[in-house]
Amino acid sequence: MNVIREWRTFKAIFVRNIKLFTAYKAWVIATVIWPIPLLALNILQWGLFGTLGEVSETLEQSGFPPLAGTIIVGTIVYLLYNRLLWGTGVSIQSERWMGTIEVLFVTPTNKMTVLLASGVSSLVEASWWIVCIFGMSWMLFGVQPSITSWPTVFLCLVSTMVALLAVGVFFGGFFVLTRAADQLASGLQAPIRFFSGVAFPVNVLPQTLQFVSFVIPVTYGILTLRDSILSGGDINTIWLNIVALYAMAAIFLVLAHFTIKAVERRAKKNGTLYMF
Amino acid sequence: MPVYAIETKNLTKVFEKKAKIEGKGLKHFFRRVRPKKEELVAVDHINLGIKEGELFGLLGPNGAGKTTTIKLLSTLLIPDEGTATVNGYDVSKQPREVQQSIGVVTGGERGLYWRLTGRENLWFFSQLYNIPDRVAKKRIDELLPLVELEKRADEHVEKYSRGMKQRLHVIRGLVNDPPIILMDEPTLGLDPGSARVIRDFVKNELQGKQNKTILHTTHYMEEADQLCDRIAIIDNGKIIALDTPEKLKKKIRRTDIISMNVSNLQQADEKKLQAIDGVKKAVIAFTDPTVGKASIKIHCDNAEEVMPVATEFLIRNGARIMTLEQTKPTLEDVFISMTGRKLRD
Numbered sequence: 001m002n003v004i005r006e007w008r009t010f011k012a013i014f015v016r017n018i019k020l021f022t023a024y025k026a027w028v029i030a031t032v033i034w035p036i037p038l039l040a041l042n043i044l045q046w047g048l049f050g051t052l053g054e055v056s057e058t059l060e061q062s063g064f065p066p067l068a069g070t071i072i073v074g075t076i077v078y079l080l081y082n083r084l085l086w087g088t089g090v091s092i093q094s095e096r097w098m099g100t101i102e103v104l105f106v107t108p109t110n111k112m113t114v115l116l117a118s119g120v121s122s123l124v125e126a127s128w129w130i131v132c133i134f135g136m137s138w139m140l141f142g143v144q145p146s147i148t149s150w151p152t153v154f155l156c157l158v159s160t161m162v163a164l165l166a167v168g169v170f171f172g173g174f175f176v177l178t179r180a181a182d183q184l185a186s187g188l189q190a191p192i193r194f195f196s197g198v199a200f201p202v203n204v205l206p207q208t209l210q211f212v213s214f215v216i217p218v219t220y221g222i223l224t225l226r227d228s229i230l231s232g233g234d235i236n237t238i239w240l241n242i243v244a245l246y247a248m249a250a251i252f253l254v255l256a257h258f259t260i261k262a263v264e265r266r267a268k269k270n271g272t273l274y275m276f
Numbered sequence: 277m278p279v280y281a282i283e284t285k286n287l288t289k290v291f292e293k294k295a296k297i298e299g300k301g302l303k304h305f306f307r308r309v310r311p312k313k314e315e316l317v318a319v320d321h322i323n324l325g326i327k328e329g330e331l332f333g334l335l336g337p338n339g340a341g342k343t344t345t346i347k348l349l350s351t352l353l354i355p356d357e358g359t360a361t362v363n364g365y366d367v368s369k370q371p372r373e374v375q376q377s378i379g380v381v382t383g384g385e386r387g388l389y390w391r392l393t394g395r396e397n398l399w400f401f402s403q404l405y406n407i408p409d410r411v412a413k414k415r416i417d418e419l420l421p422l423v424e425l426e427k428r429a430d431e432h433v434e435k436y437s438r439g440m441k442q443r444l445h446v447i448r449g450l451v452n453d454p455p456i457i458l459m460d461e462p463t464l465g466l467d468p469g470s471a472r473v474i475r476d477f478v479k480n481e482l483q484g485k486q487n488k489t490i491l492h493t494t495h496y497m498e499e500a501d502q503l504c505d506r507i508a509i510i511d512n513g514k515i516i517a518l519d520t521p522e523k524l525k526k527k528i529r530r531t532d533i534i535s536m537n538v539s540n541l542q543q544a545d546e547k548k549l550q551a552i553d554g555v556k557k558a559v560i561a562f563t564d565p566t567v568g569k570a571s572i573k574i575h576c577d578n579a580e581e582v583m584p585v586a587t588e589f590l591i592r593n594g595a596r597i598m599t600l601e602q603t604k605p606t607l608e609d610v611f612i613s614m615t616g617r618k619l620r621d
Contacts, residue, residue, distance in 0.1 A: 005406040012403030016392065023391040023432075099386025103448070106350045107404040108375040268354045271291050271347075 006113045013117035014124075017087075021125050035079050035129055036136070042071045042199045043141060052141070065201060068141040069230045072133065074198035077221045079129050081164050081192065085185050087122025088115055088168030093181035102274050111260050115172040119165040130157070148232040156228045156238060160221030163245040166252035167217055173260035177267050192218055201226075217248040281456055281489035282326040282349060286358030289319040289344050289513075318344040320513035321358060326491060328455075331483045333504030334493040335607060337619050341513040342493035346460045349491070350380045363456055376405070379449030379457045383464035387445060390434040394425055394444050397433060398451055405452035412451070419447040422481060423473075439470030446474060450482075457482060459492045463499060471499070479503055495619055497607040509611055516614050525605045528613045531556060532579035534572075537599040538590060541568040545593065549574065552589065554582045561618045568595070575613055 022028060046055045046067060056067035064070075091114070095101040104114070138145070147153055171188075175181035195209065196202070196218035202210055213219045224241040227233035235242075267273040295312040297304060319341045326332045334342050347353040349362055351371040360367045363377035388397050395416060402412035420426040423443035433441060442462065449457055459478070463471035479502075482488045494500050500507050501521045508518040517524055541560070549558035549572070557575040562568075572590075576582040579602045587597060608619050 002406070008403045008406050012400050016389065016396075016400050019396065020389065020391050098389060099384075100389060102347075102352055102382065103380065103387045103401070104404070105352055106375055106378070106380045107401065108372045108406075109404045265354065268352060269356075271289075271353055273352060 001110075006110060009109045009113045010117040010120075013114050014121045017118060017121035018124065021121070031125065032128075035075070035133055038079070039072065039075045039133060039137060040140075042075055043068050043137075064204075065226060066230055068137065069145070070201065070226060071199050072137045072141070073226045073229055074196070074222050076130055076133055077160060077164075077218055077225060078193055078196065078198045079133075080123070080126055080161065081167070081196075081218045081221075082189060083122050083126035083129075084119055084164045084168030085171060085188060087125065088119040088165070089171030089175055090181045090185050091115060091118040091172055092176050093179075096179070096274065105264075105273060111173070111176075111264060112169065112257055115169040115256070115260070116165070118172065119168045122168070123161055123165065145229050146232040147229055149228070149234045152234050152238065153225070153228045155235070155242065156221075156224040159242050159245040159249075160217075160225060163217035163221060163249040163252075166249040166256065170252040170256040170259065173256045173263055176260065177263040177272065179272070192216060195219070196222055198222065217245060217252070220244045220248065280325040280361075281328045281330070282324065282332075282360075282362050282491060284322055284324045284345075284349075284358065284360040286321045286323065287319055287345070287348060287355055287360050288317070288321050288357035289341075289348055289353060290356045291316045291318055317513050319348065319355075322508075322510070322513070322515050324508060324515070324518075326489060328489050329483070329487045331479070331490045331492060331503055331505050333500040333507040334491065334510055335495065335497060335500040335507050335611075335619070336493075336510035337495055337611075337617070340495075340510045342495075342510060343460055344513075345510070346380070346458050346491070346493055349374075350378060350458050351375055376452070377454055377456055379452060379454040381446050381449035381457060381459040381462050383442070383445075383461035385438065385441060388433050388441060388448070391432055393430050393432055394420070394436070395429040397444065398448060401448055402451045407452065415451065415453070419450060423447055423477060437470075439466055439473070442466055442470065442474060443477075446477065454488075456489045457491070459490060461493055461495070463494070463496065475499060475503055497611070497619055501607050507607065509607070509614070511611070511615050517610060521607060524607060524610045528575070528605045528609055531575045531605065531609070531613065532577065532582075533603050533605055533609055534574040534576065534579050534583055534586065535599075535601055535603045536572040536574075536587075536590075536597055537569075538572060538595045538597050539567055539569045541570045541590070541595040542593060545589075549586060549589065552582060552585050554578055555586070557612055557616055558586075559612050559616065559618050573609065573612055573618070575609065 046052060049055050052067065059067055092101065095104050175184065178184065195213045196216050197213060202213040202219055205213060220241045224238045224245065227238050292313045293316050295314045297307045297311060322345065334345060336342050344353065348355055349360055349367060351367050351374050354368055362374045365373040365377065367374050392400065398416045398419065399412060402415065420429050423446060425440060425443055428436065428440065433444065436444065446462065463474050466474065478490065478492065482490060492504060504521065506518065506520050507524060508515045546558050546560050549555060554577045555574055559573045560570050562570045574582060574586055587600065590597060611619050
């Protein structure tokens, strides 16, 4: 592998994506607005059962973690996952829509690098969510974080991003073959949101459903971040989940590597690469 | 150094397509769910040898297999049979080396990022070819004036005219300075002025000054005639003729050609025209069927004998003859003589 070549490809894709993202002002504004009602909905729906404070207190008495904080962390991880699913997973499909897939595929680029760069640019585009949602939510819902180790929080965040990036790259490779990438991505949103426990701890799910939860990296991202931010967890308490995140990242990246090759070859054999 | 810059041996590409759905009711429904597949041979055992520095044309009607051939040579498709080498590299086994050796220029509005500037588009593609930043910027500055885009280089591509986009396409294909350029209908849909600029650039700059090997597909016979050193005529995926434009035309020089433009023609009486004594081929192409406007080409042994009979036949059937002339053979006539159809049918 020629590192300089891969770096040039990475840089080109990253710069292009950021330029295209900022070229659509409406898209930037929509991205800013979009997470706010989602987060509010997740939290305020509990108001049906009483004031948020009362509901949270009642839940905490039965072993439920702090309500608003649980949902805020879950929503942030879910939004990052969602951004990567659309930004990376559907990136090849976007090339089809823009009519550039052919000119991209006749260049001697490594498609894995193309997808990784798309993933990193998606994370950069979405990174403000982490800061803004945390800040805004804490102000709106008065949640007090219980952080004992900032490096642990940082490690959790980075590990979660790496795992989510790997998932995005895997989907990106897989979606080369299909013309229905956007439909598949849409179809994956709700199940992932449910099984990863965005708005509740996954241990409240029936045992059989929890099995599904624990093969999804998003679940581990949410667990580690909740632990480090809300329960004062440090490296000793979260290391297992961090290992799980990197193991999943490795699995998904290896799968992506082979999937991209196989799928690109099949698309070129069938002549479906450039079809809408 | 390979003998040919581009060489294909029995190159074949077969696609699966859904068969026409017949039947009614449940049968029709289930056939829609699981339609039968048919095979479509898009490129059928073609053999080409394109020399270094040659401007080679692939001429044929829509759906003849020109674009599929370009896609096979540019590694966008994998052949089902046969082999192809580009710059000495096998398209199936050494795709990276092939990609490094070629520039691909497509026609139409696609293939550029409209919300990036022309310069940003060129820089983006230069990086995908692993060109150092400084070298890329210098090369972009050299390429832009060649197609007179230097003054508009920092505007978004969406603001470009169709002709400007096409010129940007052409230099995008040159950004890696490839020895071989594959051009797929680069003048498609352009106004005559813009098409001429592209043609001049291809002939004078790319072939004349830079000595690039160019494979140029088109269904414009005049373009192929003017530009290309040699031409392969392709139809239904098969190469049906291959030679220099002059030699191709010479092959039918003994044939007289009558060209007519008529109106009020009620129906395409090709068979009746063809039945006239001395007529070898007769082809009618409607340009405006609502008023029966059509162009007619008649290939015959002796125009002086056939012309009065054919005109009388047409007038008797209500057609009005607008123009009538005996013409020299064109590449389209070569195509007609071989297939019985016009290039733009």
